[in-house]
Amino acid sequence: MLPFPLSILFVLIGFLVPLIYLLRTILWRPNQRLRSSGPKLPPGPPALPIIGNLHMLGNLPHRALQDLAKRYGPIMSLRLGYVPVIVVSSPQAAELFLKTHDAIFASRPTVQSSLYIYYGTKAMGFTPYGPYWRSVRKFCTLHLLSASKIEYFAPMRREEIALVVGSLREATAARNMTCKLLFGPSGSKETDVKPLIQEALSLTGAFNISDYVPWLAPLDLQGLTRRMKAFSRAMDKVLNKIIDDHENDAQWAKGKQRDFLDVMLSLLKESINSHNEQELKIDRTNMKAIILDMLVAGFDTSATTIEWTMSELLRHPHIMKCVQEELQSVVGMNKMVTEADLPKLTYLEMVIKESFRLHPVAPLLVPHESMEDIIIDGLHIPKTSRIFVNSWAIGRDPNTWTHNAEEFFPERFKDTNIDVRGQDFRLIPFGSGRRGCPGLQLGLIIVRLVLAQLLHCFNWELPNGMQPSDLDMEEVFGLSLPRANNLVALPTYRLLC
16 A cells, blocks of 8 residues: 555645745755754754655555665664654664663554554553563463463464365364464354454554644544444454353353463453452453464464465575475475474575565554664654654665675575564564564564475465566565565475375
8 A cells, every 4th residue: 555645745845835835944854954953863854844764665565665775874863743763774873773872762652553453552562662572472471372372282283284284274273273372272263354364464564644744633534444344343352252262161151261262251350359469460452462472473474474485486496496405305295394393404504584574564563662762873863753664675785785785585594693573673574672573483484384394395386387587576665564466476396295
């Protein structure tokens, strides 16, 4: 979706021209005065009155911001409407913001999507930094994302992988795993939340003009507010049904905890009876916000990565052959891949890293917000500035990736210690620091296991004699970065069992 439709933008500017000229001395590039008389802001392009630099983002903001960074540098300032924005586009700059000064930039901006979709910023991923966020993150990590919990749900993953081999619905496998982690063995059958989660991703990732020019919010020029309210009503109904069904379940009545929602229901019960102010207290609204956060984080991200990786392998058949040869050597042709095999699949690991480099799950990560004024590399970063870390541009930085940064070349990771866990800022698809993705380990297991199984069990070809060079690789910008068109490929079973 366009960050702000150009036709509406031009009409708006036309109506505002008289006002612009009257107020020019006040509104024209307010940050210019700071550059000349106060602390030095990072360099950036001139801003228009009212809209600032919104008109420069286009359909694919991560690409537009990469182009601007080539001119203005890896730490660049923009003004989107009335909001000061800092864009970070190099590994060195990312380390400054996400590690060296992580405590200053650990908060999240409050935007319409977090208010309407995520129950008033009660979700972990979009809530401001503070005691509530720390408590919710600790709770989610302990009861869903810890190493012991990930191991506990290994049998469920084996079951889903067996299903995916039979159905060839790799995206469904990732989504079913997420639902079963949250809602138990029957989770994927309780309701089909896929369309709702896709709408949530679209709305959360959209550049909403109302977040940057607040006095335009009542006009809802993009129709996003209307869509958010409709989504909120529909999703709230689904989540209430899921919670009601769990509360009425006979196993829950016996005190048997089988999934993440059961744990939250226990915590809800304890919160009602507890007077300890130090404990995390949640009500039904908190529960729904946390569940939705987990669904959005895990539902589409793994599927998107799997689809991009398969796309690149179909475009590079010789690389796919190398992966399959490794699988044949390590696993053998008479059985499917197990999780115990994954650490030994070193070439597959390089392929996945290369896919993350070129197609990061979140091209601009989730925006951060500065909690106080700070000077970084001699540049003034004002309090409440919104921070965009362009992980897409970092992954294609020619100064970092000297071997043709635009080429899919997994061997670039051979004999290197570059990892995706947020410690090496050349590759940060999951973010880093306090607000790095807590579900990183679970996501990596799902991606590795599904890809290994698809490539081990099947040979793949493009349909209708399509050549690899003809495969469409267009993308759609949002909170995640999916393919514009679904990948279509033809499988042929290759195992001996």
